[in-house]
Amino acid sequence: MALTDLLKTEHVLLDIEAVSKEACIDQLTSAMEQTGVVHDADAYKRAVLKREEEGTTGIGFGVAIPHGKSSGVSQPGLAFARVTSDVDWESLDGTPVRHVFLIAVPEEQAGNEHLQILSQLSRKLMHEDFREKLQSATTIEELIGALE
Amino acid sequence: MEKKILAVTACPTGIAHTYMAAEAIEKAAGEKGVDIKVETRGSVGVENELTETEIRDAHAIILAADTDAGESRFAGKAVVYASVGEAIKGAADLIDQALAKKATSAEDYVEQVQQAKKERSAQRKGPYKHLMNGVSAMIPLVVAGGIAIALSFMFGINAAEEEGSLAAALMQIGGSSAFALMVPILSGFIAYSIADKPGLAPGLVGGMLASSGGSGFLGGIAAGFLAGYVAKFFKDKIQLPKNLEGLKPILIIPVLATLVTGLLMIYVIGTPIESIMTGLENWLKGLNSGNAIFLGLILGAMMAFDMGGPVNKAAYAFATGLLASDLYAPMAAVMAAGMTPPLGLWLATLIRKNKFTKEERDAGKAAGVLGISFITEGAIPFAAADPFRVIPSLMVGSAVTGALSMLFGAGLKAPHGGVFVLAIPNAVTNLLPYALAILVGTIVTAIMVVSLKKTVESKVNTNSSNSNDVAS
Numbered sequence: 020m021a022l023t024d025l026l027k028t029e030h031v032l033l034d035i036e037a038v039s040k041e042a043c044i045d046q047l048t049s050a051m052e053q054t055g056v057v058h059d060a061d062a063y064k065r066a067v068l069k070r071e072e073e074g075t076t077g078i079g080f081g082v083a084i085p086h087g088k089s090s091g092v093s094q095p096g097l098a099f100a101r102v103t104s105d106v107d108w109e110s111l112d113g114t115p116v117r118h119v120f121l122i123a124v125p126e127e128q129a130g131n132e133h134l135q136i137l138s139q140l141s142r143k144l145m146h147e148d149f150r151e152k153l154q155s156a157t158t159i160e161e162l163i164g165a166l167e
Numbered sequence: 168m169e170k171k172i173l174a175v176t177a178c179p180t181g182i183a184h185t186y187m188a189a190e191a192i193e194k195a196a197g198e199k200g201v202d203i204k205v206e207t208r209g210s211v212g213v214e215n216e217l218t219e220t221e222i223r224d225a226h227a228i229i230l231a232a233d234t235d236a237g238e239s240r241f242a243g244k245a246v247v248y249a250s251v252g253e254a255i256k257g258a259a260d261l262i263d264q265a266l267a268k269k270a271t272s273a274e275d276y277v278e279q280v281q282q283a284k285k286e287r288s289a290q291r292k293g294p295y296k297h298l299m300n301g302v303s304a305m306i307p308l309v310v311a312g313g314i315a316i317a318l319s320f321m322f323g324i325n326a327a328e329e330e331g332s333l334a335a336a337l338m339q340i341g342g343s344s345a346f347a348l349m350v351p352i353l354s355g356f357i358a359y360s361i362a363d364k365p366g367l368a369p370g371l372v373g374g375m376l377a378s379s380g381g382s383g384f385l386g387g388i389a390a391g392f393l394a395g396y397v398a399k400f401f402k403d404k405i406q407l408p409k410n411l412e413g414l415k416p417i418l419i420i421p422v423l424a425t426l427v428t429g430l431l432m433i434y435v436i437g438t439p440i441e442s443i444m445t446g447l448e449n450w451l452k453g454l455n456s457g458n459a460i461f462l463g464l465i466l467g468a469m470m471a472f473d474m475g476g477p478v479n480k481a482a483y484a485f486a487t488g489l490l491a492s493d494l495y496a497p498m499a500a501v502m503a504a505g506m507t508p509p510l511g512l513w514l515a516t517l518i519r520k521n522k523f524t525k526e527e528r529d530a531g532k533a534a535g536v537l538g539i540s541f542i543t544e545g546a547i548p549f550a551a552a553d554p555f556r557v558i559p560s561l562m563v564g565s566a567v568t569g570a571l572s573m574l575f576g577a578g579l580k581a582p583h584g585g586v587f588v589l590a591i592p593n594a595v596t597n598l599l600p601y602a603l604a605i606l607v608g609t610i611v612t613a614i615m616v617v618s619l620k621k622t623v624e625s626k627v628n629t630n631s632s633n634s635n636d637v638a639s
Contacts, residue, residue, distance in 0.1 A: 073179060074233070078255055084183045111252045122182060124210075134182065134211045141183040142190035145255070 022097070022136050022166050029054050030098035031159045037102045040071070040116075044085055047098040047121040056123055059091030063123060066091070077110030080150055084141065086122035096123040097137070099162065101153065118153050120144075140166070170226035172196065172265045173217050174205045177232040178251045181209030188231045188254035195258035201266065208236055227265040229254070245269060294392065295477055301357035301391050302484045305349050306582070309487045312345025313581035320580065320593030349491050350378040350387035357391025362398035362424075365416055369394035369424040376432040382440040384488030385447075389440055390432055398424040448492050459496070459573040466497060467504035467569020467608075471561040474508060475544040487582045495578030499595065502541050502579055503572045503605045504565035506586075509538030509545030510605070511564045511612020512557075519617040527552070538609075541585035556619040564612025568604050575600035 030050050037043035048064055051057045066087030070076065077083040083106075098121045105115030122137055143149045149165070156162035176188040189205040196203035204221060207214045217240070222228070227245040230236055231254035238246075245268035249261050319327050319337035326334035327342075351374035358370025373390030380386065401420045454462065469482035486501040516523050516531030523531065530548060537545025550557045578596040581588040588594045595601050 074252065076183070078184070078187055086182050088182075111256050124182065134209070137182055138186035138207070138209060138211060141186035145187055145190040145194060 022140065023163055025095055025097040025136060026099060026163060026166060027054050027056075027096070028159055028163070030056075030096065031162055032098070032100040033156070033159060033162065034101055034103050036104065037100070037106055038104075040083075040085075040106055040108050041068070043100060043102060043106055043116075043119050044068070044121060047100050047119065051096050051098050051121070051123055054096070056094055056096030057091055058093050059089075062091030063087055063089045065089070067121070075109045075111065077108030077114075077116055078144065079110055079112035079114060080144075080147075081110075081114055081117040082120070082144055082150065082153075083108045083110070083116045083118070084120045084122065084144070086124070086137075088124040088126060090126040092123045092125040094125060097121070097140070098123075101162075118150070170266055171202045171204075171221075171224060172227055172229065172262060173221060173225045174203065174229035174254075174261075175208065175217070175232060175236045176205060176251060176254060177208035177234050177236040179234050181211075181234075184233075184251045184255065185209035188251045188258070191255050191258035192229065192231065192261065195262050199259065199262055201262055203262075208232070208234075227268040229261050229265050231261070297357050297360040297392070297395060298388065298484075299480060300360035301353040301355075301388070302480065302487075304356035305353040306487065308345045308349050308352055309490060309582045310584070312341040312349070313490060314584065314588070314591075314594075315341030315345065317341075317581045317588060317591045317594030321591060346491055347378065349488075350384055351375045353384060353488075354387040354391035354394065357388065358395035358398060361392070361395025362402060365402050365420040365424065366395045366398040368421045369398050369428040372425050373428040373432050376429060376437065377440070378491075380432065380437045380441060381444065382437055383444040383448075383492055384484075385444050386432070386437060386440040387488075389436055390428065393431060393436070394424060394428040397427050444492075448489075448494065451489065451494050451497065454496075454573075456574060460570045462497065463500045463504075463569035463571070463573030464566045465569075466500050467566040467572075468562045470501055470504040470543060470569070471508050471546075471565035472558070474546050474550060474561070479505070479543060490580070490582060495580055495596065496573055496576065498582055499577040499579035499601060500569040500572040502583070502585070503577075503601065503608065504569040505543040506538050506541050506605055507564045507568045507608035507612050508543055508550075508561040509534040510609040511538075511561065512546055512549050512616060513538060514609055514613035515616040515620075518613060519620075521622045522617055522620045539586045541583055553620065557616060560615035560619055561612055563615050564608045567611045568608025571604035571607060572601060575604060577601035577604065 030047070032046060032050060035046060037046060044064060044067055048057060048060050052060050057063045066089035067085050070087055071085060076085045100119045102117055102119065105117065108116040110116060120140065124134070152165035153162065156165055174189070174192045176185045176192070178184040185207050186209060189207045192205050193203060204217065205215060206217045222240055222244065225244065227247060228241050229247045229249065230238065230241070231249045231251050233251050247261055247264045247268065254261060315337045319334045319341065322332070322334040326332060327338035329335060351371045354374025354377060355367050355371035358366035358373070370391050373394045374387045377383065377386030377390045398420055401423050405415060405419060407415055466482045466486070469478050472478045482501055483505070486497040489497050513531045513535030516528045520528060527549065534545045534549070546561055550561065575597050577600060579588070579594065581591070581594050589598060589602065
């Protein structure tokens with residue numbers, strides 16, 4: 020399994036407008052619903068929002084990584100959005116969010132390969148040059164390339 | 168030495184933050200040139216797990232966790248607590264905090280003693296480990312029972328004979344209950360250590376038979392090993408079809424192992440051990456003063472030889488086991504001899520300050536407290552720093568104390584407690600001579616130590632390594 024198996028081209032939303040955290044999660048969820056990653060969007064969103072209640076996923080540096088494990092998810096998936104205006108995510112460092120990775124994990128998942136991929140992504144996000152690439156990518160392909 | 172820092176990161180979902188925090192800590196440590204290892208406890212499971220050795224050698228540990236992270240592993244270590252979020256945001260700051268922590272184990276003397284004890288129990292192997300498991304399960308019973316008996320004697324040596332009195336109740340608690348359980352528990356937990364749970368029932372029963380059959384604690388030890396290995400044999404060798412497998416631990420092993428152990432105890436090994444035990448008891452009861460001094464010398468030297476190690480524990484187990492046979496003199500000798508090593512060192516640090524480093528002089532005070540509490544291990548840090556001068560000194564002092572205690576006919580009904588049991592009336596027979604024996608041993612130890620040890624100034628080079636030993 021490669022990162023691109025999780026992050027399908029249809030899951031990448033570059034320069035969208037989103038007024039709120041919830042609106043942003045909505046748009047990303049629909050993208051994953053269309054590719055069949057998520058079959059019960061409501062159940063999945065509940066899991067994601069519940070996780071947000073436990074503590075913000077706004078990790079700072081303008082990046083948020085909301086995620087949820089739910090039976091509404093058919094297969095592991097990852098979606099990315101770059102938003103054009105600041106979204107308040109109650110981030111750890113107080114900065115508004117411009118980049119959002121939404122992670123979907125099925126309730127019952129055989130194997131943990133996808134989790135390892137996500138952990139690699141999480142580690143990459145801690146490096147500034149990687150975050151700059153997220154900002155500077157002009158096409159979906161270029162963005163996916165940065166994640167490879 | 169380079170300070171090695173460890174860290175653990177964990178969050179409730181364990182999908183992202185665990186790893187981001189780990190990366191942040193690794194990155195910050197890399198920038199500072201600090202040696203680091205980060206364990207992640209995420210949904211993938213525990214990765215890059217910290218080993219016991221790493222934890223022991225670590226300067227400090229950063230615990231960046233919003234959920235359980237196996238914290239009990241770090242008992243006694245310097246720990247920096249943080250949330251996962253704090254680690255992601257301010258990893259560099261956490262590293263600085265960790266570096267600034269004092270490595271507690273090096274500073275705290277009592278901690279060191281605990282550490283030495285812990286390392287010892289980790290090193291125990293095979294039959295010795297099983298025996299020590301039994302002894303350590305038995306000791307609380309001996310202590311509780313012994314003190315209850317001693318309290319009963321407070322009302323007069325025969326006060327317990329009056330039915331319905333508090334003295335009688337205390338005697339019932341200590342003598343006929345706690346002490347009656349001693350040998351079965353010793354035996355049961357030896358067997359438990361060998362064969363796990365299936366060993367417990369045959370071990371307890373074997374111990375009970377040893378106790379009632381008159382083979383005492385020696386019989387109990389034999390029963391424990393017998394029951395343990397018998398149960399382990401059945402556990403390993405009996406193969407049953409899958410649907411009957413469930414009967415094995417609850418029916419087959421307990422019944423077979425208990426019967427085999429019990430029958431062997433009654434018909435085969437019980438009687439010879441009983442005669443050994445009776446012989447030992449008679450010998451101890453009829454000791455002439457020459458033999459008494461000899462036994463005291465041996466027991467005393469054993470107590471000081473390895474301060475809580477196998478030899479010391481053998482002497483201690485021997486004496487506590489004899490309490491069950493109403494023999495109190497060896498117990499007195501053993502406790503006195505176990506108190507003098509730390510007490511003597513404490514006295515030595517007071518009378519010859521120039522023979523000790525500042526750290527050792529401070530440690531001496533703690534050793535004094537451990538000494539009056541009969542914690543022989545209190546002498547270990549001194550002995551570890553300079554074994555060839557310190558250990559023989561301690562052995563001489565303890566041997567003298569043990570011999571004097573036996574010579575004076577001192578008896579002790581409580582197996583622990585140090586000076587604190589001396590305050591209980593009738594717990595000690597011949598109290599004043601007994602206290603004198605401890606005092607003399609302490610002085611002898613101190614004189615031996617200060618005359619053998621070199622002064623600190625004359626060995627500046629080796630001194631620094633000595634204090635390191637104490638601190639390590």
